[in-house]
Amino acid sequence: MQITFLGTSSGVPTRSRNVSSVALRLPQRAELWLFDCGEGTQHQILKSELKVSQLSRIFITHMHGDHIFGLMGLLASCGLAGNVDRVDIYGPPGLNDYLQACSRYSHTHFSYPVKVHAVKPGVIYEDDEFSVTCNQLHHRIPAFGYRIAEKDRVGRFDVEKAKAMEIPPGRIYGQLKRGETVTLSDGRVIHGNELCGPTEIGRKIAYCTDTIYCDTAVELAQDADVLIHEATFAHQDSEMAFQRLHSTTTMAAQTALTAGARRLIMTHFSPRYAPGNVVELKDLLREARAIFPKTEMAHDFMNYEVPRRREKELILAKN
Amino acid sequence: MQITFLGTSSGVPTRSRNVSSVALRLPQRAELWLFDCGEGTQHQILKSELKVSQLSRIFITHMHGDHIFGLMGLLASCGLAGNVDRVDIYGPPGLNDYLQACSRYSHTHFSYPVKVHAVKPGVIYEDDEFSVTCNQLHHRIPAFGYRIAEKDRVGRFDVEKAKAMEIPPGRIYGQLKRGETVTLSDGRVIHGNELCGPTEIGRKIAYCTDTIYCDTAVELAQDADVLIHEATFAHQDSEMAFQRLHSTTTMAAQTALTAGARRLIMTHFSPRYAPGNVVELKDLLREARAIFPKTEMAHDFMNYEVPRRREKELILAKN
Ligand SMILES: [Zn+2]
Ligand SMILES: [Zn+2]
Numbered sequence: 001m002q003i004t005f006l007g008t009s010s011g012v013p014t015r016s017r018n019v020s021s022v023a024l025r026l027p028q029r030a031e032l033w034l035f036d037c038g039e040g041t042q043h044q045i046l047k048s049e050l051k052v053s054q055l056s057r058i059f060i061t062h063m064h065g066d067h068i069f070g071l072m073g074l075l076a077s078c079g080l081a082g083n084v085d086r087v088d089i090y091g092p093p094g095l096n097d098y099l100q101a102c103s104r105y106s107h108t109h110f111s112y113p114v115k116v117h118a119v120k121p122g123v124i125y126e127d128d129e130f131s132v133t134c135n136q137l138h139h140r141i142p143a144f145g146y147r148i149a150e151k152d153r154v155g156r157f158d159v160e161k162a163k164a165m166e167i168p169p170g171r172i173y174g175q176l177k178r179g180e181t182v183t184l185s186d187g188r189v190i191h192g193n194e195l196c197g198p199t200e201i202g203r204k205i206a207y208c209t210d211t212i213y214c215d216t217a218v219e220l221a222q223d224a225d226v227l228i229h230e231a232t233f234a235h236q237d238s239e240m241a242f243q244r245l246h247s248t249t250t251m252a253a254q255t256a257l258t259a260g261a262r263r264l265i266m267t268h269f270s271p272r273y274a275p276g277n278v279v280e281l282k283d284l285l286r287e288a289r290a291i292f293p294k295t296e297m298a299h300d301f302m303n304y305e306v307p308r309r310r311e312k313e314l315i316l317a318k319n
Numbered sequence: 320m321q322i323t324f325l326g327t328s329s330g331v332p333t334r335s336r337n338v339s340s341v342a343l344r345l346p347q348r349a350e351l352w353l354f355d356c357g358e359g360t361q362h363q364i365l366k367s368e369l370k371v372s373q374l375s376r377i378f379i380t381h382m383h384g385d386h387i388f389g390l391m392g393l394l395a396s397c398g399l400a401g402n403v404d405r406v407d408i409y410g411p412p413g414l415n416d417y418l419q420a421c422s423r424y425s426h427t428h429f430s431y432p433v434k435v436h437a438v439k440p441g442v443i444y445e446d447d448e449f450s451v452t453c454n455q456l457h458h459r460i461p462a463f464g465y466r467i468a469e470k471d472r473v474g475r476f477d478v479e480k481a482k483a484m485e486i487p488p489g490r491i492y493g494q495l496k497r498g499e500t501v502t503l504s505d506g507r508v509i510h511g512n513e514l515c516g517p518t519e520i521g522r523k524i525a526y527c528t529d530t531i532y533c534d535t536a537v538e539l540a541q542d543a544d545v546l547i548h549e550a551t552f553a554h555q556d557s558e559m560a561f562q563r564l565h566s567t568t569t570m571a572a573q574t575a576l577t578a579g580a581r582r583l584i585m586t587h588f589s590p591r592y593a594p595g596n597v598v599e600l601k602d603l604l605r606e607a608r609a610i611f612p613k614t615e616m617a618h619d620f621m622n623y624e625v626p627r628r629r630e631k632e633l634i635l636a637k638n
Contacts, residue, residue: 012396013362019392039392040359043332065395065425073338073358073388077331098424105417106384107460141426 001026001150001203001306003226003265005298006034006044010210010232010246010268011066013040017300019066020268022207022228023050024148029129034058035146035207035228041070042077048301053083057125059132060091061209062143063098072102079111086113090125090132092142093118119144121216135220137211139245145208147220154179155197162195201309206261209268212241213251221259225306228298229255230268234279235287237270249284253291264288267298320345320469320522320625322545322584324617325353325363329529329551329565329587330385332359336619338385339587341526341547342369343467348448353377354465354526354547360389361396367620372402376444378451379410380528381462382417391421398430405432409444409451411461412437438463440535454539456530458564464527466539473498474516481514520628525580528587531560532570540578544625547617548574549587553598554606556589568603572610583607586617 002025007018019038023045026033032054034041045052055078061067071089078084089095096116102108117124121144125132129151134144157177167173167190175182179192206221209230221227232246241248247255249266256264266288273281281297288295296304321344326337338357342364345352351373353360364371374397380386390408397403408414415435421427436443440463444451448470453463476496481488486495486509494501498511525540528549540546551565560567566574568585575583585607592600600616607614615623 012399013365015365018362039389040362043337043359043362046332046334063425065391065421065427068425069388069392069395070358072384076384076388080331094424098421101420101424102384102417105413105420106382106387108384 001148001205003205003228003304003306004048004050005265005267005300005302006041006048007036007038008267008269008298008300008302009066010230010270012271013038014271014274017269017271018044019069020209021070022267023048024205025050025054026130030054031056033148036061036067036209037070037074038066039069039073042074044300045074052078052081055084055087058087058089058091059134059146059207060089060095061137061145061207062139062141063092063094064141064210067210068095068098071099072106072108075099075110075114076106076108079108084112086115088125089114089116090119090134091116092144133220135216137208137217138214139210139212143210145206145211145217145220147224148205148207150202150204152202153200154192155199158195158197165190203306203308205306206259208255210246212245212247213255217255218259221255221261224259224261225309226263226265226304227256227259227261228265228267231266231284231288232268232270234273234284236279249288250291253288253295256292256295261292262294264292264295265298265304266295269297320467320524322524322547322623322625323367323369324584324586324619324621325360325367326355326357327586327588327617327619327621328385329549329589331590332357333590333593336588336590337363338388339380339528340389341586342367343524344369344373345449349373350375352467355380355386355528356389356393357385358388358392361393363619364393371397371400374403374406377406377408377410378453378465378526379408379414380456380464380526381458381460382411382413383460383529386529387414387417390418391425391427394418394429394433395425395427398427403431405434407444408433408435409438409453410435411463452539454535456527456536457533458529458531462529464525464530464536464539466543467524467526469521469523471521472519473511474518477514477516484509484514522625522627524625525578527574529565531564531566532574536574537578540574540580543578543580544628545582545584545623546575546578546580547584547586550585550603550607551587551589553592553603555598568606569610572607572614575611575614580611581613583611583614584617584623585614588616 004023006021009017020036021041022035024033133147137143176192204224206224208217229252231249231252233241323342325340328336339355340360341354343352452466456462495511523543525543527536548571550571552560
């Protein structure tokens with residue numbers, strides 16, 4: 001699970017930061033998922049190492065322009081490139097009507113299936129490996145946060161050990177691989193976990209934007225390996241945050257802390273904190289780290305590979 | 320009149336060329352006009368030396384996404400920047416409904432007046448200095464070409480000469496400046512043109528995209544100082560041009576030649592001619608120049624200052 005930030009500015013693009021979009025790469029299945037799609041997202045993908053041909057799902061948090069104005073262009077370009085199989089889009093009610101209206105007025109006909117799903121709180125997508133849950137945040141218009149959870153996996157099956165124990169290969173290996181208990185024809189009882197490595201704990205990512213501090217963001221981020229949370233404003237600009245229902249750095253950090261998240265990456269910064277201004281982004285980072293030390297600030301094209309906990313624990317054990 | 324190309328690719332953006340937009344600067348009145356507004360136009364303006372605060376008029380040729388998907392983002396950002404007085408938008412019927420629908424779905428409220436004018440063939444805008452005419456081109460959907468004509472101006476009034484001739488200053492100067500004939504109180508008859516420099520011939524720009532070769536493009540480009548014309552395809556790909564109702568290089572050049580334009584700048588190139596392909600953009604340029612030698616190819620951020628004919632003729636006279 002590799003995260004690439006494609007846009008980290010709130011409201012308007014700047015010379016160095018585009019409006020919101022975050023890519024999630026799932027290399028094991030050659031899929032690319034997008035979270036939000038501000039204007040110019042397709043341009044950012046072009047400049048990155050992401051492959052638009054792998055695009056399969058897009059999750060939209062809310063209908064503000066800086067989160068959706070890149071959708072039509074991206075979808076149209078995917079069609080012209082002719083290398084996308086199907087795209088599923090998840091987002092607030094109204095998203096489908098918006099896309100239909102844009103398609104109609106611009107005479108855009110997608111050459112591949114585009115299916116729009118209106119989300120409501122709960123599980124909105126699930127397969128063998130992943131589930132995606134959403135819940136409503138607290139913004140000026142309906143906005144949804146997302147939690148992407150990888151399922152736990154039984155550890156790697158030790159074939160050499162099974163052979164050494166003279167367990168006959170075939171169907172029994174499959175049962176043991178799944179962690180089941182098997183009675184062999186010679187009467188021995190074998191527990192799958194004897195032959196499997198430690199369980200691979202699924203990774204969890206939460207994406208919360210746009211919102212002021214709210215309990216649902218904490219729930220979505222519970223025990224997450226990484227929480228991506230908006231931090232539009234510095235703490236001193238809390239009043240604006242309350243007026244516009246955006247978060248300050250301290251709200252983002254408090255959310256990560258309360259949720260027991262392992263890492264916080266802040267994004268969606270107001271252009272007012274550009275270098276040279278009274279308050280700069282490094283000040284925002286300091287504010288958040290005072291509450292939640294494992295905080296980073298996103299910048300455009302920043303990559304973050306979500307670490308596996310199992311691997312992490314093995315490394316810890318070695319030290 | 321300074322032209323800046325902001326996007327010169329057809330259909331989809333590439334790493335080096337954005338989708339369609341052309342800026343026209345009118346420095347004498349600190350105004351910026353835009354022609355078409357593909358996705359990412361506001362990003363291109365940010366990277367250029369253009370001032371978005373000067374934006375006053377936007378002319379849209381047709382409703383295909385690569386010509387309009389940047390409009391909403393640009394208009395929304397102008398509002399957030401809070402430095403635009405008013406924007407008048409001219410385009411095909413449907414443009415207003417499209418913008419209204421996008422505004423509604425994205426909860427975008429412009430903080431300044433945005434007025435959308437549905438164009439039809441004829442003069443669509445006129446003031447003391449400029450007139451803008453449009454006419455329908457020949458594309459898959461209704462598309463309009465534009466002609467921007469600067470009005471002729473009486474040459475500079477020679478105050479020193481007037482004084483030397485002992486013409487009393489005041490109201491009479493104004494009449495002479497306008498080129499009128501005046502009878503002085505002493506009986507002398509003075510013709511304004513005796514005291515004015517050569518008439519400044521207004522400059523004319525034609526913008527024709529998207530279209531296959533058509534007579535209306537020739538009319539719009541009649542005697543133009545510069546014709547900006549699409550050239551999506553190389554001559555060898557004429558069949559595609561006919562199918563999709565786009566122009567080849569040779570059609571663009573033929574339009575310039577037949578219209579008696581002074582210069583042709585081609586734009587809206589298919590990404591298939593990127594460097595390294597069998598046919599490259601330099602081949603497209605060669606094709607056009609074989610028919611119309613004064614042809615250039617646009618690239619993103621290319622500037623072209625439309626020369627004044629009077630100045631040009633003075634230069635010619637000196638040589
Ligand atoms: Zn928002
Ligand atoms: Zn078109």
